[in-house]
Amino acid sequence: MVRISNNLVGILNFITFLLSIPILWAGVWLSKQGSTECEKYLDKPIIIIGVFLLLVSLAGLLGACCRISWLLWVYLLVMFVLIVILFAFTIFAFVVTNKGAGEVLSNRGYKEYRLGDYSGWLQKRVNNNKNWNKIKSCLIDGKICSTFADKYIKDTVEQFYQENLSALQSGCCKPSNDCNFTYVSPIVWNRTVTNSPNPDCNLWENDPNVLCFNCQACKAGLLDNIKSNWKKVAVVNIVFLVFLIIVYSVGCCAFRNNREDHAYQRQWK
Known part of the structure; x- marks a missing residue:
């Protein structure tokens, strides 16, 4: 049997x-x-x-x-x-x-993300240029910021500041709040003179294929997303x-x- x-x-x-x-x-x-x-x-x-x-x-x-x-x-x-x-x-x-969490900002609906707040092991993975170039390519191909721009295109600066953005949108698709750039549209910001020590301010570009994809904030936003998943x-x-x-x-x-x-x-x- x-x-x-x-x-x-x-x-x-x-x-x-x-x-x-x-x-x-x-x-x-x-x-x-x-x-x-x-x-x-x-x-x-x-x-x-x-x-x-x-x-x-x-x-x-x-x-x-x-x-x-x-x-x-x-x-x-x-x-x-x-x-x-x-x-x-x-x-x-x-x-x-x-380890790691987004920083709550005053009068902002979204959080900002700092790479140093996350696990050292995860930081090493995204700081590797070979790894990050592949990840960046995926983010661009996934049209994360294109969808972001289309969704909030009609926002005034006040409305935009109150939006509840995802970690990737906040880190990769807009400049850091430290930079004090002037809002034109969700992915277009005019540079202003700033004394901010944040290196991301010099990396931001209005080019849809560049934006803040090379920024520390973008890497931190990815790690926050990975952490949650x-x-x-x-x-x-x-x-x-x-x-x-x-x-x-x-x-x-x-x-x-x-x-x-x-x-x-x-x-x-």
């Missing part, structure tokens, strides 16, 4: 196998059809994830349903390593995103970890069933 744990492992891995197919297809599609640097940058990780899920789910499915003990052992080993990695990443994500991912990881531990426990029961069945068959013979 096929045992419940084997059936359960087989069903769960069959579902995972089905999910891996569209993930793998999406990665292949991006590698062929991706037109932007961002899309091309994502294709390999997606393909790797798709292939990984496909192979692991096949190992679990065949190991449980066909009673192939060595495949089930490989499946359990991979699951154990995955649990350890996810646990380590979850702890790391909480530690790295513990990583915290959400860490919470989801905790739920996923509980699920994986349950599946791993059921898989261990299935592996024990396989060994008992093989031992019984040898005794019968």
